[in-house]
Amino acid sequence: MNSQLIMQIFEECPLIYRRTADGAETIVLRRGVECGDGWFEHIHQLSLSIESIAQHLQREGMPICMLPQVSQVKEKFGDLCVYLEKSAAGVAEVVDLARQRAAKTCELCGQPGKKRITSSEWVIVLCDNCADLN
Numbered sequence: 001m002n003s004q005l006i007m008q009i010f011e012e013c014p015l016i017y018r019r020t021a022d023g024a025e026t027i028v029l030r031r032g033v034e035c036g037d038g039w040f041e042h043i044h045q046l047s048l049s050i051e052s053i054a055q056h057l058q059r060e061g062m063p064i065c066m067l068p069q070v071s072q073v074k075e076k077f078g079d080l081c082v083y084l085e086k087s088a089a090g091v092a093e094v095v096d097l098a099r100q101r102a103a104k105t106c107e108l109c110g111q112p113g114k115k116r117i118t119s120s121e122w123v124i125v126l127c128d129n130c131a132d133l134n
């Protein structure tokens with residue numbers, strides 16, 4: 001994903017995209033969001049929802065090291081995969097919803113799409129237009 005889009009997500013969601021307790025970068029902080037720009041909206045919404053859960057828990061007094069933390073976001077076999085170092089009530093549902101939406105969204109351009117197998121045997125969600133070009 002384009003680094004400007006990734007920076008937007010990190011800046012808006014500093015709790016869940018934080019470093020580890022010993023100051024190391026998580027995989028997502030090192031590598032960025034490992035999928036196409038077409039899924040930006042779903043990952044943005046997912047991040048804002050989990051950040052809001054984290055903010056709520058923090059207001060209730062939970063220490064920062066216990067708050068939900070995203071460690072990796074990637075595409076794998078056409079699915080959106082979100083790995084968490086720490087989770088919390090409600091987070092799994094948010095991730096599930098984003099995964100269902102991404103499965104029907106072209107990973108390249110964000111238009112409605114479906115899973116396809118490319119000539120090089122990759123499974124990827126594409127719209128008709130992008131499928132013709134790839």
Ligand SMILES: [Zn+2]
Nearest residue numbers: 106109127130
């Ligand atoms: Zn497309």
